[in-house]
Amino acid sequence: MPNKITKKLKRFACLIAVTAFTASSAYADGVKVGFIGSLSSDAGLSALRGAQIAIDELNAAGGFNGEPIEYVKADTREDVTEGIKAYEYLAESEEVDFILSGSIDDVSLGWLPRMKEFRIPTLDTWTSYIGIIDMVIEDYEGMKTYFMNVASDEALATLYVDFGRDILAKKMGWDSVVILHEDTAFGGAINGLVSELLAPESGIEVLDTIVYDTATVDFSPIFNRAVDTGADFIYLISSVNSQVVSSQYTKLQVPKAMTGVNVAALGQEYWEDTGGEGGGISTLSPVPSVGFALDPASQEFVNTYTAKYGDSRPRFPHFNGFNAYWGIKQAFAAAKDAGGFDPDAWPQEMLKQDIKLEKDGEIWLRYGFWQPGEVEERTGRTYPHNIKFDITPPYDNGAPSMVVIQWYENGETAVIYPPKYATGEFAVPSWVK
Amino acid sequence: MTNPTKKYLLLWAIFIAVMLLLPEFVSKGTLRTIIFANFLAIFAISWDVLSGRTGYISFGHPFLIGIGAYTSAILSYRFDMPIELSIPLAVLTTTIGGTLFFLPALRLKGSYFALVTLAFMELMYQLVQVIRPDLTGGTRGMSGIETITRGAVNNYYLSFALMVTIAISMWLLMRTRFGSALSAIGMNEESVRGSGLSTTKLKLAAFMTSAFIAGLGGAFYVHYLGSIAPRALFDINFLFTIIVSALIGGAATIIGPMFGALFLTILLEALRPILPGVERYLIYGSIALIVYMFKPQGLVVLVLDTLDKLRSIISSRS
Numbered sequence: 115m116p117n118k119i120t121k122k123l124k125r126f127a128c129l130i131a132v133t134a135f136t137a138s139s140a141y142a143d144g145v146k147v148g149f150i151g152s153l154s155s156d157a158g159l160s161a162l163r164g165a166q167i168a169i170d171e172l173n174a175a176g177g178f179n180g181e182p183i184e185y186v187k188a189d190t191r192e193d194v195t196e197g198i199k200a201y202e203y204l205a206e207s208e209e210v211d212f213i214l215s216g217s218i219d220d221v222s223l224g225w226l227p228r229m230k231e232f233r234i235p236t237l238d239t240w241t242s243y244i245g246i247i248d249m250v251i252e253d254y255e256g257m258k259t260y261f262m263n264v265a266s267d268e269a270l271a272t273l274y275v276d277f278g279r280d281i282l283a284k285k286m287g288w289d290s291v292v293i294l295h296e297d298t299a300f301g302g303a304i305n306g307l308v309s310e311l312l313a314p315e316s317g318i319e320v321l322d323t324i325v326y327d328t329a330t331v332d333f334s335p336i337f338n339r340a341v342d343t344g345a346d347f348i349y350l351i352s353s354v355n356s357q358v359v360s361s362q363y364t365k366l367q368v369p370k371a372m373t374g375v376n377v378a379a380l381g382q383e384y385w386e387d388t389g390g391e392g393g394g395i396s397t398l399s400p401v402p403s404v405g406f407a408l409d410p411a412s413q414e415f416v417n418t419y420t421a422k423y424g425d426s427r428p429r430f431p432h433f434n435g436f437n438a439y440w441g442i443k444q445a446f447a448a449a450k451d452a453g454g455f456d457p458d459a460w461p462q463e464m465l466k467q468d469i470k471l472e473k474d475g476e477i478w479l480r481y482g483f484w485q486p487g488e489v490e491e492r493t494g495r496t497y498p499h500n501i502k503f504d505i506t507p508p509y510d511n512g513a514p515s516m517v518v519i520q521w522y523e524n525g526e527t528a529v530i531y532p533p534k535y536a537t538g539e540f541a542v543p544s545w546v547k
Numbered sequence: 548m549t550n551p552t553k554k555y556l557l558l559w560a561i562f563i564a565v566m567l568l569l570p571e572f573v574s575k576g577t578l579r580t581i582i583f584a585n586f587l588a589i590f591a592i593s594w595d596v597l598s599g600r601t602g603y604i605s606f607g608h609p610f611l612i613g614i615g616a617y618t619s620a621i622l623s624y625r626f627d628m629p630i631e632l633s634i635p636l637a638v639l640t641t642t643i644g645g646t647l648f649f650l651p652a653l654r655l656k657g658s659y660f661a662l663v664t665l666a667f668m669e670l671m672y673q674l675v676q677v678i679r680p681d682l683t684g685g686t687r688g689m690s691g692i693e694t695i696t697r698g699a700v701n702n703y704y705l706s707f708a709l710m711v712t713i714a715i716s717m718w719l720l721m722r723t724r725f726g727s728a729l730s731a732i733g734m735n736e737e738s739v740r741g742s743g744l745s746t747t748k749l750k751l752a753a754f755m756t757s758a759f760i761a762g763l764g765g766a767f768y769v770h771y772l773g774s775i776a777p778r779a780l781f782d783i784n785f786l787f788t789i790i791v792s793a794l795i796g797g798a799a800t801i802i803g804p805m806f807g808a809l810f811l812t813i814l815l816e817a818l819r820p821i822l823p824g825v826e827r828y829l830i831y832g833s834i835a836l837i838v839y840m841f842k843p844q845g846l847v848v849l850v851l852d853t854l855d856k857l858r859s860i861i862s863s864r865s
Binding site: 189219224245302 | 575576577579685688689691692697772774776779782784785816
């Protein structure tokens with residue numbers, strides 16, 4: 115009898131030892147982080163570099179559980195099929211533990227089924243498509259490894275409606291618009307939001323919608339058509355070669371104000387790219403952006419970034435560079451608490467992450483997440499696993515979903531909306547009467 | 548059965564046996580790459596049946612693949628139709644719908660035919676974004692479409708089975724008088740017409756066969772990817788990859804498009820760890836260009852020529 119007990123105890127001890135060994139050796143070779151995104155766009159590179167800086171800092175502090183963190187990258191070329199191949203490469207060839215994404219809407223939608231299949235914790239820093247958050251709501255078990263730390267486009271649009279109402283309609287007295295959007299998935303999607311939300315909510319009528327090809331080099335006939343509509347202003351939606359349309363707007367001195375979404379104008383290189391001819395336009399931008407006053411912690415990140423990358427563009431990180439930096443920090447903090455990147459345990463800990471960045475004693479930026487079932491009061495809906503944005507003034511519970519930035523004719527930039535973050539005022543170009 | 552046929556059947560059997568054993572020897576990552584190569588081979592074979600054989604260069608193949616992919620995706624994703632039904636319906640829609648669209652184009656020749664087919668691709672790109680985006684998913688497409696199976700190994704076997712079935716079927720078909728007539732059209736259409744054959748009927752049959760394969764491949768492809776977006780299918784790069792696969796492997800053959808697809812896909816993925824950025828496309832493009840300039844008949848002829856040379860060297864020494 116004692117022999118049997120001894121044997122059982124021995125087996126139990128062996129089991130404990132094996133379990134302990136397995137647990138400790140799970141990351142004995144270090145942890146692998148995969149980057150999926152465009153390696154040739156400023157926004158893609160911003161995310162890639164933001165994550166690199168965070169990983170460098172984590173490695174300098176001892177890595178993860180004493181082991182180094184390895185970083186591998188897979189280019190999507192902003193192509194849907196390449197995105198799927200890239201995700202498969204990271205999952206099955208590189209066997210990464212965590213994936214950081216700098217992908218645009220349809221590219222993320224392309225690889226999402228792979229994420230569900232491989233169950234790899236994944237953080238998106240660029241796409242803001244609300245449909246993905248809806249997928250998290252509809253299939254929580256399958257999608258729980260997914261997080262998005264940029265405000266979803268519905269939240270972006272809500273704040274933009276406020277801008278339309280407060281500045282474009284009330285302050286400027288405009289009541290009609292002509293939409294000029296590029297022929298891309300992004301252009302079509304934002305056009306839908308503007309037509310269905312901004313215009314009716316702000317009392318602005320859409321007189322015409324002009325779709326242009328991204329390869330367009332001569333915008334004069336397009337601008338002529340826009341001017342002929344008699345609209346008060348032009349709403350531009352451009353993510354590809356946006357500097358071309360902007361610089362032609364300035365060179366041609368189009369006699370209508372132009373605002374909207376201009377992705378090229380989110381980076382500091384915009385002024386160079388337009389040959390100093392990009393002034394007079396404004397664009398919405400996720401935060402932080404150029405012209406955005408930074409809190410000390412974000413400023414420190416920018417200092418490290420500029421010291422490391424110098425004159426290599428983008429010289430100033432786009433918003434998703436910040437998201438990638440803080441996102442990596444949070445992902446590893448969650449992994450520490452969860453004992454690794456287990457697809458069931460990690461999301462629970464990631465949901466608890468909450469970095470509040472303060473400036474002058476008030477909350478300035480926030481990297482937290484909406485919990486499943488938690489209702490955002492203004493829109494009356496849930497945003498599980500989306501960044502904890504605040505779209506209600508005075509924005510004291512988080513970062514705003516977006517700001518509007520202005521490029522002045524002298525090349526200076528400022529945030530012009532919402533008022534809490536404003537460092538300048540909305541201005542129309544000098545040639546517009 | 549003639550001796551050459553026996554020889555080829557033996558080669559097919561060896562090829563299938565090797566491919567079936569492949570998962571035992573290569574990583575899952577490599578299998579994922581070969582899955583894409585298998586689908587690309589299907590599309591390239593489909594293109595080759597029409598364009599490689601008859602000389603009617605189609606730039607509209609993504610249009611046909613798209614009909615198959617979108618039909619099956621919409622039926623299964625939006626209407627909860629089982630895949631067992633949605634795929635055959637998608638193939639039928641592609642064959643009939645594609646034929647109706649392309650029928651007027653079959654009266655055209657040369658660059659006119661190519662341009663009209665290119666216009667079809669662009670038309671489809673615009674249509675899926677504008678017409679019923681509630682069904683097609685508009686510009687962003689659809690994600691979360693049911694997949695037939697999961698995992699690299701299962702999907703590898705599925706895609707290989709599909710590809711090799713299509714390849715052998717086409718190989719057998721092209722050995723018939725129909726196949727010979729198609730090749731003859733490519734050489735001299737007037738002579739074929741002069742011999743009393745209806746070239747319009749032959750071209751129509753070739754097109755329907757091509758559309759059938761494209762629809763079948765497209766439907767299976769979308770249920771492998773699990774997502775679909777207009778930009779992924781109706782894209783000039785996608786079109787060129789299909790054409791280059793057929794040409795670089797060896798047009799008007801069956802093994803050529805298969806070989807070309809495998810070569811291009813593996814080359815690009817092999818470069819990824821060394822050159823993760825866009826540079827690999829430069830290398831990839833350059834290699835493809837050199838191969839094509841050096842051997843316009845394709846890689847298959849290059850390999851066969853090399854084997855012949857080796858054989859003659861060995862025999863001369865002995």
